[in-house]
Amino acid sequence: MADLELVVDGRTLRCADVARVADEDLAVRVAPEAEKRASDAWQLVTELAARREIYGRTTGVGANRDLTVDEDAGPEHGWRLLRSHAGGIGEPMPARQVRAMLLIRLNQLAAGGSGAHPRLLDALATALTTGATPLVHRTGAIGTGDLTALAETALTLAGERPWVSGSLRPVTLDTSDALAFMSSNAATLADAVLATDALDRLLRASHVVAALSYVVLGGSPEAYATAVHEARPHPGQVRCAAEMRRLLGMSGTPPRGRRIQDPYGLRAFPQVQGPALDSVGYLTEVLTVEINAATENPMVSLSAGDVFHHAHFHTAYVAVALDQTRATVHHVAELSASRLGDLVEPSFTGLPAFLASGPPGSSGVMILEYVTHDALATLRQAALPVTLGTAVVSRGVEDHASFATQAARAAGSAADAYRQVLACELVAAVRALRMRPADLMDLPIREAFEAAGAVLDPDLADRPLSADLEAAVGLLDDFADL
Numbered sequence: 046m047a048d049l050e051l052v053v054d055g056r057t058l059r060c061a062d063v064a065r066v067a068d069e070d071l072a073v074r075v076a077p078e079a080e081k082r083a084s085d086a087w088q089l090v091t092e093l094a095a096r097r098e099i100y101g102r103t104t105g106v107g108a109n110r111d112l113t114v115d116e117d118a119g120p121e122h123g124w125r126l127l128r129s130h131a132g133g134i135g136e137p138m139p140a141r142q143v144r145a146m147l148l149i150r151l152n153q154l155a156a157g158g159s160g161a162h163p164r165l166l167d168a169l170a171t172a173l174t175t176g177a178t179p180l181v182h183r184t185g186a187i188g189t190g191d192l193t194a195l196a197e198t199a200l201t202l203a204g205e206r207p208w209v210s211g212s213l214r215p216v217t218l219d220t221s222d223a224l225a226f227m228s229s230n231a232a233t234l235a236d237a238v239l240a241t242d243a244l245d246r247l248l249r250a251s252h253v254v255a256a257l258s259y260v261v262l263g264g265s266p267e268a269y270a271t272a273v274h275e276a277r278p279h280p281g282q283v284r285c286a287a288e289m290r291r292l293l294g295m296s297g298t299p300p301r302g303r304r305i306q307d308p309y310g311l312r313a314f315p316q317v318q319g320p321a322l323d324s325v326g327y328l329t330e331v332l333t334v335e336i337n338a339a340t341e342n343p344m345v346s347l348s349a350g351d352v353f354h355h356a357h358f359h360t361a362y363v364a365v366a367l368d369q370t371r372a373t374v375h376h377v378a379e380l381s382a383s384r385l386g387d388l389v390e391p392s393f394t395g396l397p398a399f400l401a402s403g404p405p406g407s408s409g410v411m412i413l414e415y416v417t418h419d420a421l422a423t424l425r426q427a428a429l430p431v432t433l434g435t436a437v438v439s440r441g442v443e444d445h446a447s448f449a450t451q452a453a454r455a456a457g458s459a460a461d462a463y464r465q466v467l468a469c470e471l472v473a474a475v476r477a478l479r480m481r482p483a484d485l486m487d488l489p490i491r492e493a494f495e496a497a498g499a500v501l502d503p504d505l506a507d508r509p510l511s512a513d514l515e516a517a518v519g520l521l522d523d524f525a526d527l
Contacts, residue, residue, distance in 0.1 A: 053148070053170070055079045055155030058336050060329055063235070064242040066148045066173065067141040073148065073173040075155055075166050082157035083166055086345040090160030091221060093352050100343050100354055101126070101224030107439035114220075123223030127200050130227060133182030133193035138232070140209065143178050145235035146194065149336045153229055157347060158339020161225035168202050168216045177211030181232070183454075187436050188447035190358045191232035199226045228341040230360050233450040237363060238332050240456035244374055245325050247463050248318065250524035251377060252285065253493045254467050255314055256292040257474040258384045260483050260490065262393050265302025266295050268312045281326070282319030289315070292527075294488045308393070310383035317380050321373035328366040335363060360449035361432075367452035368430040371459045375421075375428040378466045382417045388473040389414065400476050402505035410476060412510065413469040420469075424462035427455040468517035472510060475501050493527055496520060 051062060054076035066073065094102045103114050106126065114122045138146070151169040154161055171177070179201035185193030199222070200206040204215030258264075267273070269286045290296070306312060339345075340357035387393045389400060389410060401409030436446040475497045485491035500516040502508075 050074065051148075052076050053079065053152050053155050055082065055152055055157060055339075056337050058148070058152040058333075060238045060242060060332055060336070063145050063148055063238045063336065067145040067235075067239060070176065071173070073151070073170045075151070075170050079155035079157070080163055080166065082347065083154060083159075083161070083163045085347055086157045086160045087162050087221070089347065089350065090225075090345045090352055094221070099352055101228075102221055102343075106224060108442045110442070120219040123218060123220035126223040127196045127203075127218070127227070128205075130192045130196035131200055131206070133185040133197055135182050135184035137209070138181045138183050138194070140178050142232070142235050142239060143181055143209075144173060145239055146181070146191075146232045147173055147198070149234050149238070150195065150198075150226075150229055150231035152336055153231065153338065153340060154226075156337065156339040158344045159225040159228065159341040160343075160345040160352075161222050162219070164216055165202070165222060165226060168213060172202075172211070172213055175211050175213075177213050178209045180207055180209050186230075186233060186450040187438075188230070188233065188360045188364055188449035188451070189443065189445075190228060191230050191450070192227050194232040195227040195229060199223070225341060228358060230335070230340070230358065230363070230449065233360065233363070233453050234332060234335050236453035236457060237328075237367060237449070238336065240367075240453060240460055241325060241328050241332060241370070243460035244321075244370065244456065244463070245329070246522055246525035247460060247467065248321055248325060248374070248377065249526075250521040251318065251381065251467055252288045252292060253490065253524040253527050254381070254471045254474065254521075255311070255384065256289060256490045257478065257494060257497075258388060258470060259289070259293065259311055260485070261474055261477040261481075262307070262311060262384075262387055263303035264311045265304060265307050266290075266293070266299035267302065268307060269293075269295060269315065270299045274315065279319050279323065281322030281324075282315045284322055285315040285318040292488065292490045294486065308383065308387055310380045310387055314380060317376050321370070321377045324366070324370040324373045328370050331362050331366045335360070359445070359447060361447045364432050364447035364449035364452045367449065367456050368432050371428040371452075371456055372430070374459055374463055375424050378421055378424050378463050381466050381470045382414075382421050385414060385417055385470045385473055388470070388477055394477060394481075396477055396480050400473060400480060400505075401507070402480065403507055407507050409505075409507065410473050410510065413473055413514075416514070417466050417469040420462045420465035424459050424466070427459040427462060429455075431455065464518055464521060465514070467521055468514045471497065471517045471520065472501065472513045476505065479503060480505065489527055493520075493524055496523065 399409035
């Protein structure tokens with residue numbers, strides 16, 4: 046992939062590519078072999094539809110699956126499907142999510158399982174390259190296909206609905222393109238990929254924030270010792286401990302800490318952070334499979350020379366992985382709140398209560414605990430599992446749903462809330478290090494402290510901290526790459 050170009054082949058798209066296209070102006074083109082694959086699939090399903098019934102092409106959909114479409118209907122059946130399913134409601138999707146959705150749908154079509162006409166691939170690539178963005182509503186899916194969002198997108202490509210930005214020459218659609226284009230969870234996957242990317246970066250940044258708090262609190266290095274984590278080598282736990290050792294310059298036999306045992310916020314950090322790191326890793330693997338999969342129902346198989354009716358539209362893998370990830374991130378955020386509580390406690394820091402620097406009764410950063418627990422409460426609600434519910438729709442024919450769509454939205458809310466929690470801890474840790482400077486030598490953590498010191502107000506008097514918190518939020522993305 047060139048720096049300013051992404052080649053879509055239906056097989057090798059990465060979650061990082063989706064996040065990049067969501068935020069950057071890139072030229073997107075379809076690989077020649079993917080164009081041929083899509084063309085061959087379109088020709089095959091066209092031939093098969095002339096000889097046998099194929100769901101959504103020669104029949105109705107949902108409970109109408111047994112109703113045969115009039116042979117003389119032409120493209121009107123497809124138009125009716127698109128128009129009747131374009132019933133989304135609520136706020137429009139943010140532009141970055143729409144771009145992510147368009148890329149994912151393009152890549153899935155390039156996998157060659159839809160049988161949609163190749164001109165749809167060209168149209169999506171052109172929209173992404175030129176920055177044309179359709180108006181798509183957020184509400185209307187339950188984890189068994191983003192029918193409303195993709196119907197709205199198809200009608201926009203065809204010139205029947207408005208563009209939010211830019212525009213394309215209208216694309217010709219026929220009956221074969223309607224369900225073939227709609228049969229995907231691309232919008233849900235877009236939400237999930239972007240939320241996963243945010244959570245991954247926040248978890249990486251949390252090592253840096255926790256390390257700053259460790260310095261202030263005079264933590265014990267024993268909790269991160271190699272020998273400790275070799276005894277129970279869960280991958281995420283081992284990774285977290287190793288990252289803390291790197292950031293803090295720990296090597297060899299660890300020296301004694303200020304306390305024989307630290308509070309859980311420091312001592313149990315690898316054991317709580319580990320599951321979150323592992324969950325995000327697994328979620329990324331699941332999403333990578335999904336964004337490169339031929340999930341359309343019915344699915345055209347070039348290798349078998351046939352069309353198969355199936356249930357790839359069901360996103361149980363995605364929903365379950367998202368539920369687990371949000372739950373683990375909530376636990377990590379609780380530890381951040383605990384460390385903040387330690388930072389304002391004189392018995393742990395040797396500094397004034399609430400890190401106040403003024404006459405008796407000064408409040409310092411007292412309010413940060415309130416802000417943290419407000420954000421933590423929001424995260425707690427976002428962490429509740431969505432997979433405990435289901436839905437029965439279409440006259441009982443479609444009798445289960447994953448609610449991966451709602452799980453993905455909740456993951457985005459969880460990331461926003463966790464970002465605020467970490468920002469509160471960061472503001473307090475930097476303030477404490479200013480009140481009692483530590484020798485950070487040439488450690489990686491020193492770079493983080495200096496970066497924070499450059500944007501956080503050094504004034505220690507009682508004052509509003511909103512601007513500091515906003516600046517701290519902005520630092521976290523950089524900390525992920527430290």
